[in-house]
Amino acid sequence: MPDELASERVDHRFKGLPPDAEGLTVGELAAQRRSLFTGGFTTPVLALSAESVEHNLRTLEEYAERHGLAFAPHGKTSMAPALFRRQIEHGAWGITAAVPHQVRVYRAHGVDRIFLANELVDPAALRWLAAELDDDPDFRLVCYVDSVRGVELMDGALRAAGARRPLDVVVELGAGEGARTGARTEAECAAVADAVAATGTLRLVGVAGYEAEVPGADGESVRAWLRRLTALAAAFDRDGRFGASVDEIVVSAGGSAWFDAVADVFAELPELSRPALKLLRSGAYVSHDDGQYRERTPFNRVPGEGALQPAFRLWSQVVSRPSAGQAFTNAGKRDAAYDLHLPEAQAVRDARTGEVRAADGITVTALSDQHAWLRTGEGAELEVGDWVGMGLSHPCTVFDKWQLIPLVTADGTVVDYVRTFF
Numbered sequence: 001m002p003d004e005l006a007s008e009r010v011d012h013r014f015k016g017l018p019p020d021a022e023g024l025t026v027g028e029l030a031a032q033r034r035s036l037f038t039g040g041f042t043t044p045v046l047a048l049s050a051e052s053v054e055h056n057l058r059t060l061e062e063y064a065e066r067h068g069l070a071f072a073p074h075g076k077t078s079m080a081p082a083l084f085r086r087q088i089e090h091g092a093w094g095i096t097a098a099v100p101h102q103v104r105v106y107r108a109h110g111v112d113r114i115f116l117a118n119e120l121v122d123p124a125a126l127r128w129l130a131a132e133l134d135d136d137p138d139f140r141l142v143c144y145v146d147s148v149r150g151v152e153l154m155d156g157a158l159r160a161a162g163a164r165r166p167l168d169v170v171v172e173l174g175a176g177e178g179a180r181t182g183a184r185t186e187a188e189c190a191a192v193a194d195a196v197a198a199t200g201t202l203r204l205v206g207v208a209g210y211e212a213e214v215p216g217a218d219g220e221s222v223r224a225w226l227r228r229l230t231a232l233a234a235a236f237d238r239d240g241r242f243g244a245s246v247d248e249i250v251v252s253a254g255g256s257a258w259f260d261a262v263a264d265v266f267a268e269l270p271e272l273s274r275p276a277l278k279l280l281r282s283g284a285y286v287s288h289d290d291g292q293y294r295e296r297t298p299f300n301r302v303p304g305e306g307a308l309q310p311a312f313r314l315w316s317q318v319v320s321r322p323s324a325g326q327a328f329t330n331a332g333k334r335d336a337a338y339d340l341h342l343p344e345a346q347a348v349r350d351a352r353t354g355e356v357r358a359a360d361g362i363t364v365t366a367l368s369d370q371h372a373w374l375r376t377g378e379g380a381e382l383e384v385g386d387w388v389g390m391g392l393s394h395p396c397t398v399f400d401k402w403q404l405i406p407l408v409t410a411d412g413t414v415v416d417y418v419r420t421f422f
Contacts (some may be wrong), residue, residue, distance in 0.1 A: 002081060002109065005419045006030070014404040015335070016045030026404070026417050036315070036412045037349060043387065044316040044331035046398070047408040050415055052311035053083075053286060059306045060285045061090040066305075067263040072096045072115045072252075074283030078399045079420045081109035083286055094140075096281045100125035103141065105421045107132060115252065116143040117208070117281060119172070119181060121150050123157035130163035142205060142250060144172040146183045151195040151202065158201035166203040169196060170250050171236075173229050175213035182209055186232055193241050204241055206250025206277070207233045211258050219301075222258050226265035229253060237272045252279035260298035260305075284395045287311040291341035291393020312392045314343060316372060318384050327374040329388050332367045335401055341393035343372065351385035359388060 006027030010017055018040030021029050034040065036047055064071040073087050074096040084095050084106065094113025097103045100122060106114055120126065120143050133139055145151055158167060171189045174182025183189045189207070196204045209229055211222045233251045236242065242249055249272050254262040259282050266278045284293050288308040299307050316331030336343045345359040361380030366373040372390070376382055392398050399405075400422045407416040 002085065004109075005082060008419065010404075015402060016041055016043070016406075017404065018042070026419070030414070030416050034414050036406060036408050036414055037354065037387070039414065041406070041414075044314060044329075044335045045406065046312065046314050046335070046402045047406050047414075048287065048418060049309070049311045049313070050407045050409045052288070052309035053086075053407070056285050056288055056308050056311065057086055057090040059308060060282065061092075063259075063263075063305060064091065064280060067267065069254075069263060069266065069278050069280045071280050071282075072113070073286065074098070074117070074255075074281050075106060075111075076102060077283035077395050078286060078418070079105060079422050080399065080405075080418045081105070081111075081421070082416075082418050084109065084111055087286065093277070093279065096283065100128070103129070107139070112136075112138050112140065114141045115279065115281065116141060117210070117252075119144050119146055119150050121153040121157075123153075123160070126154060126157035126167075127161040129167065130158055130161040130165075133165045133167065134163065140168065142168045142170055144181070144208060145169045145192055145196060145202070146172040146174070146181055148191055148195040151192060151199065155199040155201050163201055166201055168205045168250075169202050170206040170208040170252065171196075171204070171232075173207060173209040173225075173232055175209060175211060175225055176215050178215050179213040180210065182213075186228070186235070189232055190236075193236060197241065203243065203245065204236075205246050205248075206242075206252065207236065208250065208252035208279075210255060211253050211261065212255045217258070219261060222261045223265055226253060226261060227268070230265060230269045233276070234270050234272065242274070246274065248275045248277045249273075250277045250279055252277075252281060254280035254282055256282040256284040256293055257296040258298065260302050287395045287398070289393045289395055289398075290344050290346070290391025293395070294393075310391055312395070312398055313346070314390045314392055315349075315387050316390070318374075318382060318386045318388060319371075321382065321384050325376055327362075327376055327382050329372045329374065330370060331372050331390070332370040334369055336367060336372070336390065337392050337394045337397040337401075338367050339394060339397050342367065343390035343392055345374065345388055346391050347389035348382060349387040349389065350381075351383070351387070356389075357381070362388070364390065
């Protein structure tokens with residue numbers, strides 16, 4: 001982990017960590033290589049599989065290379081600089097952000113290339129960003145624009161800040177009526193591009209959008225929208241909308257559910273007047289999950305391209321077994337994602353023997369703030385004191401509940417810790 005994270009002191013802020021580690025640095029605790037199960041960790045405790053994280057990093061790196069894609073994974077998923085560093089080591093062009101706070105976190109931890117996949121019209125944030133760009137010639141940020149009014153606000157704020165470097169922007173093409181942000185028509189996109197050209201503070205470098213917002217998204221409709229996006233890039237280039245200082249044209253899309261479609265359509269992009277930076281932004285891949293992305297990953301459609309592995313496991317302890325058909329553990333909504341799917345009981349660690357077995361006949365039926373409700377079928381082996389390991393769904397709402405997450409090998413050894421900044 002980065003030195004500044006390794007030197008942070010372990011204390012009461014961090015759930016699940018051993019009480020007797022109080023006062024150690026994170027680096028010192030990691031060096032002890034404690035067991036997650038016998039090393040003093042308290043429940044509930046979230047663990048990340050070291051092997052699965054490494055596998056997922058390598059899988060997307062190889063996928064992007066095969067398809068000629070650059071890669072700026074969305075950092076909002078984990079908000080973990082240690083994972084950003086590893087993503088960049090595995091070939092990422094940079095890291096994607098959604099809001100100014102995330103950009104500030106990235107910059108504080110040395111990220112030099114940031115793709116801000118959102119509009120930015122906050123004058124305070126633009127003032128900070130102008131200073132950051134002026135102070136560091138190696139820093140690059142690319143930001144969405146989708147309206148003439150937004151361009152006016154950005155230009156006014158940057159001029160008031162005395163910005164010396166233009167801010168790179170991409171016109172966002174909306175995914176259709178009823179979708180999220182983005183100009184809805186090509187004519188509106190052109191009007192936004194014209195407004196950018198009229199400023200001295202902004203520089204048009206490409207086009208972008210988010211294909212998962214296509215209403216009723218399926219393979220056909222997503223690819224149709226992506227072809228509109230690539231056609232818009234080609235039209236802007238043909239019309240000379242990219243200035244002489246632009247040495248590559250950015251074309252960006254790609255969440256974690258449709259990156260196969262992005263790869264297919266971006267491969268069809270006609271030759272432009274200068275190189276195209278085909279930028280994929282999938283972020284959930286780093287941890288994958290046991291629900292949303294297990295069901296929706298494009299690797300289900302293209303299994304020959306690889307597979308991702310779920311890296312999360314939330315361990316909690318059975319604290320009550322009031323009847324043969326019911327049990328409760330001490331993990332709830334404060335610990336597990338629940339916005340899309342309930343946790344999935346996967347493993348039981350026997351409190352008497354330490355043996356780990358499959359959680360046969362055990363189902364999570366509900367979550368309270370600090371309890372998981374378990375239904376136990378006939379023959380299910382479970383007693384007070386046992387640990388239950390649960391798979392989780394939707395990484396973005398798992399990471400944000402934990403500030404310091406043990407990175408654990410298959411034998412239960414904690415080899416590192418992942419610090420998050422939400």
